[in-house]
Amino acid sequence: MRFYSLISSLILSVFLLFISGAESFRWVTLPPGKNVIIPCKYKDANIQHKKYWCYHSGGEFRYCKIQAYANKTAGRVTVTDYPDQNLFTVTMRNLKTEDSGWYWCAVEIRQRTDVTVEAFQITVKSDHFLSVVESSVEGQEGGVVRIQCLYSAKYQSEQKQWCRSKDQWCYKVGRTDTSHNSAVQISDDKKNSSFSVEMSGLKKSDAGWYGCRIKDLQASVYLSISDAASEVTTISGAERTSISETTQGMISRYDHKQFSKAVTEDKTSAEDIGGNGIKIWIIVTVGLGLLIFLVCMVACIWRKKQNGNRVDSAAVQRSSTADDFVTYSTVKALSSATMDRERDVNNSFSPGSPTNKTLSPAGEDDGVIYSSVVHQ
Structure with a gap:
């Protein structure tokens, strides 16, 4: 049947x-x-x-x-x-x-x-399948990509392959190295019912469609290749120590003439650096001297200004003190007629005389004159 x-x-x-x-x-x-x-x-x-x-x-x-x-x-x-x-x-x-x-x-x-x-x-x-974890992967030129293919338990004993669509070329479990394409390594993990494909040393020509294949079953994957990234090198402490030891070993192998020449060049460089250091020191010293001179000038000008302010303050104080001792007095200037009446009154008055004489009001007096007397 x-x-x-x-x-x-x-x-x-x-x-x-x-x-x-x-x-x-x-x-x-x-x-x-x-x-x-x-x-x-x-x-x-x-x-x-x-x-x-x-x-x-x-x-x-x-x-x-x-x-x-x-x-x-x-x-x-x-x-x-x-x-x-x-x-x-x-x-x-x-x-x-x-x-x-x-x-x-x-x-x-x-x-x-x-x-x-x-x-x-x-x-x-x-319970009967073949699939891929990622159906599209990207790698860099010269780099490595890994693809994982999953299959059902019934295919554990079957041959696993990684096939290129453009020429139907298939790689089997193991490692395959070619001169025109990247190296291909296929590893079968029967315990987990999966097999992985690793392509290393990628080339631009490797781009295209591939497939995980078991018998007539196939799961497709598209591989794209980008330009190689610029390398950034990070040197650890251990690597620096190794590089230093390697460099010392290389120097020890130099002949005497080359080593002396290197030392002479280093010495000349050191002398040049020393001369430049002296020039810088002179420039710094002159600059500091000018700065100190300017500070002194500013301090002198400020001090003179302060002294002038003190003199003005003392003059004002003396002036206000003198004003405190000013006494004002009133002097009346009498006219000749008034003075005659005053004499008549004095002449007519005598002790016990009943006659009274009334003086003219102060408002009738002619002009008042003010004078100031300063007490020393």
Whole structure:
């Protein structure tokens, strides 16, 4: 029964390849919830034509349902075209068991004459899968990249491979060194059901699509290569000690003439530095002298100004003190008529005389004169 099932599957695969004109046919098996990126290469003649990704559970291309066109996203499917690389990619996200079935990378020519680029049978199962941790990795020229591929336990004893899409060259478990491409090291960790790929000494020509492969299963990975970064060297204390010891060893191996020449040059440099030091010392000394002179001048001017302020203050004080001892007196200037009346009164008055003489009011006096007398 199993034999007939195998024969039927083989006949169906051959039939699909024949009716679709696909360049290749692949099985992709992944666990639920995973994402997958599938590369689809096409010929130069198809660059201007529309590309799309279609699906049919029964495996008939003419009845397939278009999932998405190039440079469009529909639901969990995105198709992106790269005309400069003759390539378009299909990204399927969050895979579900009902996504299992037949898929085609296709180019739209005209009705009923579309061309398929590649056919895939995608199976989504939790106990039967091959996937990658990262579907896109980036490395630097001359550097190293590592890719981890995961597989179900049933594939532990199967051969693991790392394949390059552009020439379908595959590397097996172990280490492979080539003169044209980077070195490839594949290590299989059967205990954890994964195998890792390490590519070292990367070259720009290494960029492109690769795949982790077990039998007919393949999980695609895109590798991009950037320019080498400029190196920044950090020397630790131990390294500095090692460098110093190495340098001393090199000096000890110099011949006497070279070593003497080096010492002479160092001595000349030291003398030059000493002469420059004397010149700097003289300049500093002169500058300090000028600064001290300026400070003294400012101090003298300030002191003279303070003394002048004290003299002015003393003069003001003496003036205010003198004013405290000024006495004002009133002197009346009498007219001749008034003076005559005063004489008459004096002459007419005598002790015991009853006659009284009234003096004129002070307001009738002629002008008042004020004089100041200063007491010494």
